[in-house]
Amino acid sequence: MNHIALLLENQPGALSRVIGLFSQRGYNIDSLSVAPTQDETLSRLTMTIGDEGADINQILKQLYKLVDVVMVQNLSEADSLTLELAIIKLKKSKTEVESLINPFSLEKEILDDKDNYTVFKVLGNTEVIEELLSSLKEEKFLEVTRSGTLGMTKGDESLATNDQTTISYK
Amino acid sequence: MTSGGEALIKALADENVDIIFGYPGGAALHIYDAIYTQNSVQHILVRHEQAATHAADGFARATGKPGVCLVTSGPGATNAITGIATAYMDSIPLIVISGQVANHLIGTDAFQETDMMGISRPIVKHSFLVQKAEDIPIIVKKAFHIATSGRPGPVVIDVPKNLTDPNEKFEYKYPSDLYLRSFALYDEAESNEVKQAVKLLTEAERPVIYAGGGAINSNAAKEIYEFGKLMGCPVTNTLMGLGVYPASDEQFVGMLGMHGTYEANMVMHEADLIMAIGARFDDRITNNPNKFGLQAKKIHIDSDPSSIDKIIDVDLAMTGNAKKVISQINTELKATNFDNKKFADWMNKAKKWRSEHGLNHNMLNQKSESDIILPQQVIQSAYKATDGKAFITSDVGQHQMFAAQYYHFNEPRKWINSGGLGTMGFGLPAAMGVKFAFPDETVACITGEGSIQMCIQELSTCTQYGLPIKIINLNNRALGMVKQWQDMQYGGRYSSILYEDSLPDFVKLAESFGHVGMKVEKLSELEAAMEECFSLKDKLVFLDVYVDPDEHVYPMLKAGGDMSEMFLSKTEKTFK
Ligand SMILES: Cc1ncc(C[n+]2csc(CCOP(=O)(O)OP(=O)(O)O)c2C)c(N)n1
Ligand SMILES: [Mg+2]
Numbered sequence: 001m002n003h004i005a006l007l008l009e010n011q012p013g014a015l016s017r018v019i020g021l022f023s024q025r026g027y028n029i030d031s032l033s034v035a036p037t038q039d040e041t042l043s044r045l046t047m048t049i050g051d052e053g054a055d056i057n058q059i060l061k062q063l064y065k066l067v068d069v070v071m072v073q074n075l076s077e078a079d080s081l082t083l084e085l086a087i088i089k090l091k092k093s094k095t096e097v098e099s100l101i102n103p104f105s106l107e108k109e110i111l112d113d114k115d116n117y118t119v120f121k122v123l124g125n126t127e128v129i130e131e132l133l134s135s136l137k138e139e140k141f142l143e144v145t146r147s148g149t150l151g152m153t154k155g156d157e158s159l160a161t162n163d164q165t166t167i168s169y170k
Numbered sequence: 171m172t173s174g175g176e177a178l179i180k181a182l183a184d185e186n187v188d189i190i191f192g193y194p195g196g197a198a199l200h201i202y203d204a205i206y207t208q209n210s211v212q213h214i215l216v217r218h219e220q221a222a223t224h225a226a227d228g229f230a231r232a233t234g235k236p237g238v239c240l241v242t243s244g245p246g247a248t249n250a251i252t253g254i255a256t257a258y259m260d261s262i263p264l265i266v267i268s269g270q271v272a273n274h275l276i277g278t279d280a281f282q283e284t285d286m287m288g289i290s291r292p293i294v295k296h297s298f299l300v301q302k303a304e305d306i307p308i309i310v311k312k313a314f315h316i317a318t319s320g321r322p323g324p325v326v327i328d329v330p331k332n333l334t335d336p337n338e339k340f341e342y343k344y345p346s347d348l349y350l351r352s353f354a355l356y357d358e359a360e361s362n363e364v365k366q367a368v369k370l371l372t373e374a375e376r377p378v379i380y381a382g383g384g385a386i387n388s389n390a391a392k393e394i395y396e397f398g399k400l401m402g403c404p405v406t407n408t409l410m411g412l413g414v415y416p417a418s419d420e421q422f423v424g425m426l427g428m429h430g431t432y433e434a435n436m437v438m439h440e441a442d443l444i445m446a447i448g449a450r451f452d453d454r455i456t457n458n459p460n461k462f463g464l465q466a467k468k469i470h471i472d473s474d475p476s477s478i479d480k481i482i483d484v485d486l487a488m489t490g491n492a493k494k495v496i497s498q499i500n501t502e503l504k505a506t507n508f509d510n511k512k513f514a515d516w517m518n519k520a521k522k523w524r525s526e527h528g529l530n531h532n533m534l535n536q537k538s539e540s541d542i543i544l545p546q547q548v549i550q551s552a553y554k555a556t557d558g559k560a561f562i563t564s565d566v567g568q569h570q571m572f573a574a575q576y577y578h579f580n581e582p583r584k585w586i587n588s589g590g591l592g593t594m595g596f597g598l599p600a601a602m603g604v605k606f607a608f609p610d611e612t613v614a615c616i617t618g619e620g621s622i623q624m625c626i627q628e629l630s631t632c633t634q635y636g637l638p639i640k641i642i643n644l645n646n647r648a649l650g651m652v653k654q655w656q657d658m659q660y661g662g663r664y665s666s667i668l669y670e671d672s673l674p675d676f677v678k679l680a681e682s683f684g685h686v687g688m689k690v691e692k693l694s695e696l697e698a699a700m701e702e703c704f705s706l707k708d709k710l711v712f713l714d715v716y717v718d719p720d721e722h723v724y725p726m727l728k729a730g731g732d733m734s735e736m737f738l739s740k741t742e743k744t745f746k
Binding site: 020058064065069 | 288479618
């Protein structure tokens, strides 16, 4: 697993250039999350890319080559943390759900239990979320939505935009 | 006050554009009206949008300046796609302006609407959809900067019709600065890299300089020549790099790769140091990458970091502008105490390979009983008639490879062909672009009867603008390159490569457009015809040369093999 953080110009078509690059070059994206940042001209993406057949350095270089990509960072190579949110619905009572999810070291919260369907959220490590989901595989009713992994480096390292380039002409 | 349409043309003029190639239509009408009312930018009306892109591309390749074309929305835009992809694959700076339906109609399947941003996305360096008319000047400025800097490439500007409306005016000001966040450009190499390169170069026993299209793009010919002389070692050029090192120089071992010379491929195979300059180790060069240059250390100079370590891992990567990096290396080389006599034996070995199986450049003199013309003889005759000084454009097929092998290019930007995409139909419109750029120079298109028919309609454009191009048609009555593969790999099963007597009479065809048509079938008549063709200075001449239909292009690398494994003729090969 490689987690890549990326700052992207908030321009029409910019996201499709990033996604297009992956299909065009035969790379697979396992998960992707996108949202605006505190600077409204920029979006921030976190992408998860499997190890199979992917030359991660080549991917980073190709991404950085896109004019709309302002900055790329391989979180997996840095001292970083990652986090994922999942919302899950089961046809079970609140107490049944609580006992099912208790063993997993995730942050959990029951959000709703209308008509004996319980909706809850879990927050934590992607691998642990996947363990939880595989333990629920046999459930007759299961609905899941996940945020995809989000990530950030620790300490003073950051995905900044300090290298603004101005090109002046005579 | 200007309208968006006027601003677009003004911005082109401010970028010193004096010629654009295009074809009008509904979504581009306001722009065409703006063209009509000024005279700093000349518009050339082609006969098909593909030709507009190739002509602008040919102009760019010959001059080093960006080529510009203008098409309408929908079918105009889709017709331009092949030309955009052609420029993209060869890293050619091209600005493609496409009309688009009005803003409020986008997404409604309006008449002649097509998602140009989406369709062109994988084959552009960048693209812009204009959202406000006032943005047109800055977008044009960015487009030119992006297209021409670093590794060049095509940029599309998609302009909705309402934003060029003559009734909506704003104040025009061409920006003097532009801001691009984090648009990295690589210029000089680090000094420790230069030292390391010189160490590798001087410690090598069998170095080779392998230069490609990137060396031409960065105008590095002078520096590479000096470097070659300092090194005294063999130099080879890729199909895209021909001319960046003079072909008549004794250190030049010819083109390498799929149809490269025996000596160039042997040198690459036996080298202990490969110095790649603006070349990208593509599959037509390396043959099997797992068997490529196993004895060699590799240095790679490229303006695009993603080209480095993409196919072949290198020992020293130098991201930068080839012209500047080579001149840094030259300075450092001159400061070291190193004698290139060290490489004399190695250079002699390359010459020995050449004398054993090199190309025969004297085929014109070998008179034959049958009087059948060999395609190689046509190229040699064209070389002789033009004194080796012409701009040569080409199409794709055997004729292209013969032209690359037998016309000796001594200067960069004189050999103009679609190497990366391999686009049949490129040759004639590209020649038009070159002729517009250099009206006083000889421009010839070496083509095949298959390729020329893909953009033959441009003979009409040549009539309208009086373009005296020379078209040398190596007519083998077949899609020769496909036929060669069918001969070599499919037991001679000729699937869909013959025309069954449907070929036009090219002489009459040329004449119908007001050009001169000539046909030659006998070797004994070839040279006189060629002389006449090039002596008709102000006429387009279509020289239809019937050549031996059974000739193959050799050498040819064995599929999946290493670079020393070649077919040398129909009966000889270097491997068991
Ligand atoms: C647009 C396009 N379609 C198909 C091809 C595949 N192709 C490569 S060479 C060739 C034959 C070219 O025939 P001709 O122009 O007569 O040249 P020759 O090889 O006979 O010299 C073909 C079909 C191509 N390169 N470009
Ligand atoms: Mg042919």
